Each structure stands twice: as structure tokens, then as C-alpha cells.
Amino acid sequence: MMVKLKNIDKIYPNGFSALKNINLDVSNGDIYGIIGFSGAGKSTLIRIINLLESPTNGEVIVNGKDLSKLNNKELRLQRQKIGMIFQHFNLLSSRNVFGNVSFALEIAKWGKDKIKTRVEELLELVGLSDKANYYPSQLSGGQKQRVAIARALANQPHLLLCDEATSALDTKTTKSILHLIKDIQKKLNLSVILITHQIDVVKEVCNKMCVISNGEIVESGNVEDVFLNPQQEVTKELISFMPPTRDDNIVDYLKDKSNVYKIIFTGPNAYNPLVSQMVKKFNVDVNILSGSIDEIIDKEVGHLVIKILGDPFIIQDCLNWLIAQGVTIQTIILKDK
Ligand SMILES: Nc1ncnc2c1ncn2[C@@H]1O[C@H](COP(=O)(O)OP(=O)(O)O)[C@@H](O)[C@H]1O
Ligand SMILES: [Mg+2]
Numbered sequence: 201m202m203v204k205l206k207n208i209d210k211i212y213p214n215g216f217s218a219l220k221n222i223n224l225d226v227s228n229g230d231i232y233g234i235i236g237f238s239g240a241g242k243s244t245l246i247r248i249i250n251l252l253e254s255p256t257n258g259e260v261i262v263n264g265k266d267l268s269k270l271n272n273k274e275l276r277l278q279r280q281k282i283g284m285i286f287q288h289f290n291l292l293s294s295r296n297v298f299g300n301v302s303f304a305l306e307i308a309k310w311g312k313d314k315i316k317t318r319v320e321e322l323l324e325l326v327g328l329s330d331k332a333n334y335y336p337s338q339l340s341g342g343q344k345q346r347v348a349i350a351r352a353l354a355n356q357p358h359l360l361l362c363d364e365a366t367s368a369l370d371t372k373t374t375k376s377i378l379h380l381i382k383d384i385q386k387k388l389n390l391s392v393i394l395i396t397h398q399i400d401v402v403k404e405v406c407n408k409m410c411v412i413s414n415g416e417i418v419e420s421g422n423v424e425d426v427f428l429n430p431q432q433e434v435t436k437e438l439i440s441f442m443p444p445t446r447d448d449n450i451v452d453y454l455k456d457k458s459n460v461y462k463i464i465f466t467g468p469n470a471y472n473p474l475v476s477q478m479v480k481k482f483n484v485d486v487n488i489l490s491g492s493i494d495e496i497i498d499k500e501v502g503h504l505v506i507k508i509l510g511d512p513f514i515i516q517d518c519l520n521w522l523i524a525q526g527v528t529i530q531t532i533i534l535k536d537k
Contacts, residue, residue, distance in 0.1 A: 201225055201227055202391035203224065203393065204226075205258065206258050207259070208223075209255060209258060211256045219244055220416050229385070229389060229390075229391060230392070230407055231408075232393045233394050233395075233401070233402035234246070234409070235397065235438055236411060236412035236413055237413070238397060240414065241412055242395045242396075245412065249282070249359075250267075262282065280357070281356075283359070283360045283361065284363070285348045285361070287365065288368060291348060293336050298323070298333065300347050300351055301351045302316075304354040305318060305319070319354075325384065325387075326346040331343065340373070341368055345377050349380065356388075359391050361392075362396075381394070403427065407423060408423065411438065419435050424466065427439065428464060428466070428528050454507075459515055461507075461530065462505050462529070463529050463530075464502070465502045465504075465528070474522065474527065482514055485508075486506050489505040489507060
């Protein structure tokens with residue numbers, strides 16, 4: 201286990217209760233997404249993981265060590281093993297790219313020669329070897345975040361914390377930074393905790409996730425399971441901010457939306473001709489309105505929007521049969537336009 205939070209409460213000095221009984225397990229090698237709306241308590245939570253903020257109650261265990269039991273020196277050493285990146289990059293404007301990355305190593309008292317080799321290695325890793333002499337003002341947002349990533353990785357951390365790391369970037373740059381994080385995670389066998397209010401970020405790179413609302417974790421699990429079967433209203437609302445799929449657009453144009461269902465299949469089901477079996481078995485007619493394959497963390501998920509024509513009782517039997525085959529069914533709900 202890389203991170204274990206046990207019964208964490210955070211009450212700020214003004215009496216505001218920002219976190220309530222948080223329990224969180226992040227395994228080695230997870231890219232763990234923590235998602236919630238603004239003000240939910242995400243930044244408070246991530247600052248507690250490296251004890252930049254101390255919890256009012258509870259235990260923070262990182263890589264087997266209870267951080268609150270360490271003295272200052274031990275805590276400093278542990279913090280070097282936890283890298284962190286932020287929405288606004290937090291680079292030093294008076295230092296060039298090389299200087300920003302070397303800063304982390306100077307603090308850790310590395311020798312000059314070793315620093316040079318290490319910085320060059322890191323700039324190579326984040327694809328900025330040719331920008332070593334540039335100053336932050338001469339870089340794009342994506343390049344700045346690459347510098348921040350190189351700096352965060354300088355002391356060979358085992359954990360990388362990302363607080364809204366892509367929120368200031370455009371869609372294309374967001375993707376490239378997320379892919380960099382994913383690559384680095386694999387190459388360096390890191391654990392990553394990624395805090396965001398953007399649901400597509402979680403879908404793109406995370407394997408595990410939890411949803412935080414008003415300082416509480418209200419839902420957690422494998423990303424695939426939470427996406428396909430969200431339990432809480434807030435989770436459904438966050439997911440509704442996904443860019444609309446072609447399926448959703450097509451359904452918007454339908455005049456008669458009765459008996460229209462979106463069926464979602466994963467794994468072996470994606471390859472079974474379930475709909476044609478259903479047609480034969482129950483003797484109904486089916487209009488296929490739309491179909492697509494989507495990817496959630498590298499797993500294929502089939503979506504099919506169908507309209508079933510037939511007796512209402514038989515339609516219900518059809519739906520029950522599909523569910524028994526392991527299919528997820530969503531009745532199409534239209535978003536207010
Ligand atoms: N130092 C503080 N004192 C009092 N309240 C705070 C402090 N920092 C944050 N908060 C409050 O805690 C809540 C969660 O803040 P934050 O963790 O920054 O949320 P998020 O990162 O999810 O947007 C907010 O309501 C915020 O106003
Ligand atoms: Mg925040």
C-alpha cells in the first residue's frame with residue numbers, strides 16, 4: 201500500500217470542517233483519481249497526504265510510515281519522496297528550465313556534477329532537452345508543466361501528487377500531459393494521485409477513483425465500475441459533464457423516445473451477438489439507432505442505442521434477459537438544452 205489515510209478529519213482554525221472521516225487506500229502503481237466540484241475539499245486532502253496541512257484527527261501513512269510520528273528531519277526526507285505538481289506550475293521565474301529542475305536537487309544537497317547528469321536525464325524524460333536555457337516566460341503552458349514534472353521527479357519519488365495539473369491547459373495539451381504522466385508511471389513504477397474536477401481526466405488515465413463531496417468520500421472503486429454504474433447523484437452529475445458522445449446526439453433528434461435504451465457491454469459480451477439472440481428469443485423488432493466503441497482505461501466498452509418495438513411486457517422481459525447476460529442498460533435521459 202502506497203498511501204493509507206485512516207479516519208481523517210480536518211477542521212480549519214476558523215471552525216470550518218473541510219474533511220470528514222476520510223479513508224483512502226492507494227496501492228503501489230495506482231493512478232488514483234480524486235474528483236469533486238470546486239470547494240469539495242480536494243486540495244485540503246492532497247496537502248494532508250504530504251502533511252503540508254496537518255489533519256485534526258486520523259493517520260496519514262505513506263509507504264508504510266506514519267508521517268505524523270516523524271521528526272522534522274525525517275519528514276523532510278519523506279517529503280522528497282513525494283513529488284507534487286500544481287495547476288499554475290509554480291516555477292521560479294528568475295531561473296531557467298535547468299535551474300528550476302536543479303533547484304530540487306540543490307535543496308537535497310546533491311553535488312554539482314551529479315546534478316547536471318540528473319537534470320539532463322529528467323529533461324530528456326519529459327521531452328525538453330532542447331529548452332534547458334529557456335525561462336518560464338518563454339514556455340507554453342504544457343512546457344511549463346513538463347518542467348514542473350521533471351522537478352517533481354528529481355529526487356526519485358515513489359509517489360506523485362497532482363493538484364488540478366491540467367486545469368489550466370487546453371484539451372490537446374491536457375492529453376499530452378496525461379500521457380506523459382501515464383508513461384512516467386509505468387517507466388518509474390510510480391504511484392500517482394490525481395486530483396481534478398474534470399471527469400475526462402479520470403477516464404483518460406486513472407485505474408481507481410473516488411468522488412469527494414462536501415468533505416466526504418461518497419463513492420469509490422475501479423474507474424470502469426464507477427463510470428458504468430454511478431451510485432450517487434453527484435457522481436452522475438460529474439459524469440454528465442463528459443463531452444457528449446455521438447449516441448447522445450443522435451438520441452436528441454428522435455421524436456419518439458419511448459422504449460429507447462442505451463445498452464452498454466464490456467468484456468466478452470462485446471463480442472456476443474446478444475441483440476440478434478434477443479430478437480429471435482422474444483420475437484421483437486429492434487431498431488439500432490447508434491453504436492460505438494469507447495475506451496475506458498484501455499478497456500473496450502460497446503454502446504448500442506436501440507429502440508425495441510413490441511408488447512410492453514415482452515420489452516420488459518427483453519431488458520431483464522439482457523441484464524441477466526451482464527449488460528448494463530441505461531434508459532435514455534435527455535439533458536436539458
Ligand atoms: N485555510 C482555510 N481556512 C478555512 N477554510 C478553508 C481553508 N482552506 C480551504 N478552506 C475551505 O475548505 C473547503 C475546501 O477547500 P479546498 O480543499 O481548497 O477545495 P477544492 O480543492 O476541492 O476546491 C472550501 O470550502 C474552502 O473555502
Ligand atoms: Mg483545489
